[in-house]
Amino acid sequence: MSNHLIIAPILLPLLVAALQLLVGEKRRRTVLALSIVSCAALVAGAAALTLAVSADGALAAVYRIGDWPARFGIVLVADRLSALMVLLTCVLALAVLPYALGRWQHRGGHFQPLLQFLLMGLNGAFLTGDLFNLFVFFEVLLAASYGLALHGSGARRVSAGLHYIAVNLTASMLFLLGVSLIFGVTGTLNMAALAELIPHVPERTRALLHAGAAILGVAFLIKTAMFPLGFWLPRTYAAASPAVAAMFALMTKVGIYVLLRLGLLLFGDDAGPVSAHFGSDWMLWGGVATVVAGIVGMLGARDLAKLAGYNVVISSGTLLGAIGLQQPAVTTGALAYLVISSLAIAAFYLVAGLLASDGDDDTDDTLSLEPYEQAGESVPNESLYAQEDESRVVISAPMAMLGLSFSACAVLLAGLPPLSGFLAKFALLAPMLEHGARPGAVALFALIIVAGLCTVIALCRAGIQIFWVEPERIFPGVRLTEATSIAILLGLCLLLTVLVESPLRYLRDTAVQLHAPASYIHAVLPPAEAAP
Amino acid sequence: MELVLAAAIGILAASGVWLLLRPRTFQVIIGLTLISYAVNLFIFSIGGLRTGADPVLHGGDIAQYTDPLPQALVLTAIVIGFATTALFLVVLLTSRGLTGNDHVDGEDGTP
Numbered sequence: 001m002s003n004h005l006i007i008a009p010i011l012l013p014l015l016v017a018a019l020q021l022l023v024g025e026k027r028r029r030t031v032l033a034l035s036i037v038s039c040a041a042l043v044a045g046a047a048a049l050t051l052a053v054s055a056d057g058a059l060a061a062v063y064r065i066g067d068w069p070a071r072f073g074i075v076l077v078a079d080r081l082s083a084l085m086v087l088l089t090c091v092l093a094l095a096v097l098p099y100a101l102g103r104w105q106h107r108g109g110h111f112q113p114l115l116q117f118l119l120m121g122l123n124g125a126f127l128t129g130d131l132f133n134l135f136v137f138f139e140v141l142l143a144a145s146y147g148l149a150l151h152g153s154g155a156r157r158v159s160a161g162l163h164y165i166a167v168n169l170t171a172s173m174l175f176l177l178g179v180s181l182i183f184g185v186t187g188t189l190n191m192a193a194l195a196e197l198i199p200h201v202p203e204r205t206r207a208l209l210h211a212g213a214a215i216l217g218v219a220f221l222i223k224t225a226m227f228p229l230g231f232w233l234p235r236t237y238a239a240a241s242p243a244v245a246a247m248f249a250l251m252t253k254v255g256i257y258v259l260l261r262l263g264l265l266l267f268g269d270d271a272g273p274v275s276a277h278f279g280s281d282w283m284l285w286g287g288v289a290t291v292v293a294g295i296v297g298m299l300g301a302r303d304l305a306k307l308a309g310y311n312v313v314i315s316s317g318t319l320l321g322a323i324g325l326q327q328p329a330v331t332t333g334a335l336a337y338l339v340i341s342s343l344a345i346a347a348f349y350l351v352a353g354l355l356a357s358d359g360d361d362d363t364d365d366t367l368s369l370e371p372y373e374q375a376g377e378s379v380p381n382e383s384l385y386a387q388e389d390e391s392r393v394v395i396s397a398p399m400a401m402l403g404l405s406f407s408a409c410a411v412l413l414a415g416l417p418p419l420s421g422f423l424a425k426f427a428l429l430a431p432m433l434e435h436g437a438r439p440g441a442v443a444l445f446a447l448i449i450v451a452g453l454c455t456v457i458a459l460c461r462a463g464i465q466i467f468w469v470e471p472e473r474i475f476p477g478v479r480l481t482e483a484t485s486i487a488i489l490l491g492l493c494l495l496l497t498v499l500v501e502s503p504l505r506y507l508r509d510t511a512v513q514l515h516a517p518a519s520y521i522h523a524v525l526p527p528a529e530a531a532p
Numbered sequence: 533m534e535l536v537l538a539a540a541i542g543i544l545a546a547s548g549v550w551l552l553l554r555p556r557t558f559q560v561i562i563g564l565t566l567i568s569y570a571v572n573l574f575i576f577s578i579g580g581l582r583t584g585a586d587p588v589l590h591g592g593d594i595a596q597y598t599d600p601l602p603q604a605l606v607l608t609a610i611v612i613g614f615a616t617t618a619l620f621l622v623v624l625l626t627s628r629g630l631t632g633n634d635h636v637d638g639e640d641g642t643p
Contacts, residue, residue: 136612139616142616143615143616146616150626155627159631162624165616165623166552166560170564176571176609179605180571183578183601183605
């Protein structure tokens with residue numbers, strides 16, 4: 001395998017974004033073509049990477065930047081989990097891209113370059129094997145996400161964006177504090193070297209190490225929107241434009257990824273009697289609290305985008321709790337749930353965006369479920385982009401298409417059979433009660449089922465109000481590009497229902513690899529130089 | 533020296549947190565800036581404090597050596613913090629222009 005494949009998912013979006021900035025906003029077609037080529041190449045590259053690391057007996061692939069040995073330089077590490085997350089990111093970006101072609105990218109400047117920078121940050125965060133490098137990639141993806149969250153401007157977006165930025169800047173400070181405390185205790189920032197050193201940390205400084213890890217954990221829990229730290233999420237995501245919100249559905253998963261990675265690598269079974277499973281109870285009970293908060297918020301949500309936001313919160317809580325259990329079988333289910341819920345929530349944001357938009361002009365574009373006042377028919381901005389709309393194909397029955405997509409999303413999110421949401425939830429729930437259930441596991445098990453029920457209730461209510469109560473309601477035309485995006489996302493979920501066997505085997509191996517961090521450590525620090 | 537530095541970090545962080553919890557945007561941004569000063573000083577201090585020592589090893593004399601990595605980290609942190617603060621400032625001004633008030637707490641300033 002060509003080793004440079006590992007750095008490609010970071011370099012390619014960076015180069016394409018720079019090129020797009022040089023080409024300029026005016027030449028829209030060139031910029032679009034660049035984006036499409038970049039995303040397609042990324043998906044191909046990520047798929048190749050996934051195949052390479054999933055070969056039998058393959059260790060994690062390591063890329064040493066500048067060929068410095070791992071203890072001194074920065075390494076990129078692609079193991080099964082990293083490759084899976086990169087693939088998910090790139091697929092989601094490629095799927096969302098057609099949607100953004102329609103109307104959203106005209107609302108403000110530099111949509112496409114920002115999207116590429118976001119991809120660079122996400123892929124970098126998934127691939128890096130160094131804590132400080134992780135901080136840098138986090139800042140890259142956050143900086144891009146600030147731009148995207150504000151994309152389209154408008155008072156609502158800017159005031160939600162203000163909160164989003166303030167919260168994330170504070171989280172970044174906590175991130176730095178945690179990283180520097182860990183560095184102060186251990187003298188390294190390489191994740192594999194850290195995992196090797198933690199069992200040997202003297203008792204005198206171990207408390208400091210735990211404090212550092214806890215502060216670092218809080219920074220990620222803010223990003224995952226754990227219960228008391230997650231109030232920023234539904235509002236920000238609801239205010240963002242649908243294509244952006246769909247990409248943001250993945251951003252909470254970055255926090256989950258890091259907690260999963262660091263939790264099992266640094267504080268797994270081998271971390272010594274004091275440090276083993278450090279913080280796992282907090283994640284479990286925090287996840288339980290988050291699911292409760294998500295359910296309450298979802299039942300009270302008065303517009304579709306907020307409803308989707310609380311679904312993100314519920315999915316975060318479920319994953320946090322599942323990670324907190326730290327059992328390989330549960331982790332397998334959690335990974336399956338992570339993939340399906342990311343795709344389903346992204347699709348839901350897109351559908352919600354279509355249902356809400358009754359024209360191209362207004363910025364107040366969430367669908368309110370209050371009594372409906374028909375908006376004016378005039379669409380003043382239409383002529384401005386007339387030549388862009390040549391490709392507008394109004395599908396004859398947008399209502400049928402939207403209704404079908406809406407119910408598919410509802411089934412996926414609630415985890416009802418026959419779609420893959422059910423399979424993912426089953427894979428998550430079935431092993432949870434096997435090994436002498438802890439009280440937290442029982443609580444989480446019950447809550448995930450209640451959350452499914454409440455999702456059904458909330459989405460049924462919303463669906464009835466949208467599709468049945470007001471028969472004279474005029475549905476906006478659905479463009480072919482927008483329908484394509486939703487079809488790709490839901491099609492993927494459907495595909496995963498049919499072909500469930502081999503993805504699940506991949507996830508099972510991923511979980512096994514995660515729970516045995518020795519192979520990761522050996523891949524990064526070959527045993528010859530592993531002696532400290 | 534340790535005491536002075538620790539006190540400086542503590543006071544900066546405390547004032548920063550207090551300002552961060554205030555309801556108006558300007559106070560929030562000053563609070564964030566103070567917190568980032570505190571964090572930068574903190575990162576700088578984790579390598580151990582030593583006066584007159586180089587971050588380069590001279591003839592293997594470890595006594596006259598200070599860890600260069602925290603300095604590199606703090607430099608990166610300063611650059612990133614500066615950029616994001618500048619961005620925050622722009623959003624703050626936009627928000628002021630669009631909503632006509634400078635509150636972050638959802639109130640419009642009228643009692």
